[in-house]
Amino acid sequence: MSPLADAVAHYREHGWARMPALAPLDIVARLRSRAEEIATGQVSYPGLFFQPDTPTGKYEDLIFGHGWAGPTAAYRKIEKLEQDPEFWAWLAGQQLRALVAAVIGGPVSLYRAVIFSKAAHTGSNLPWHQDAGLFWGLSRDPELQIWTALDDAPLESGCLEVFPGSHKLGLATPLGGVVPGPQVLAALADERALAVPAAAGDVMLLHNHLWHRSGPNRTAHPRRAFTVCYLPRDTRCVRKKRAPRSFIPVFD
DSSP, rough: OHHHHHHHHHHHHHHHEETOOOOHHHHHHHHHOOOOOOHTTSSSSSEEEEEOOTTTOOOOOOOTTTOOOOOOSOEEEEEGGSSSSSHHHTTTTTHHHHHHHHHTOOOOEEEEEEEEEEEEOOOOOOEESOOOOOGGBSSSSSOOOEEESOOOGGGGOOOOEEOOGGGGGGOOTTTTTEEHHHHHHHHHHHOOEEEEETTTEEEEEEESEEEEEEOOOSSSEEEEEEEEEEETTTTBOOOOSSOOOOEEOOOO
């Protein structure tokens, strides 16, 4: 099998797959530099979403809706990065196009383009969760996220941890998001967890129903990853409390 076919087969069976060093290091360096410029306010775009991390390291202490908190490396999440030409060039480029086509097939749109970050000696403890469900407000659950390591992510920095095969169980709750404790215990998820360290430039395929988590960063270096969620083009936003979103076509 080709590396692409092998990765897609592993993704379908286990809910995740790694393609080592798929992102060229010069591109990774540009994305890392742009991430720093955005986090420090040197580069800005309308509507960027910022979520500061919690200093306690506890996920339940996160403050939602805070937004921009000034120049800092301590943002847990920066979203709407499709506005930036450097990030757009990577998420809509040929390297990822082949992956998306092999998994989704037909025309696709972008759900989100986001950096998840754990600053040096900090970062919140993200519990088992799924990136799907009613909270996402979609006519169907997405199935594909592509995660690109911008920094080395060893175990000590809070690397990605997965529960292999859990995507086949469907949603733990209709709402999605954090998996309730009783279900974590019943599934023996902690015992079956697989740590997936990464090097800068590694690319991961993740199924949205896959249970995954990450710990705090205990190193002197940041741990950042650029995550893109793709949708079949006919997926619609069905949220009611606000005007429905429209999704940007990709690879046209």
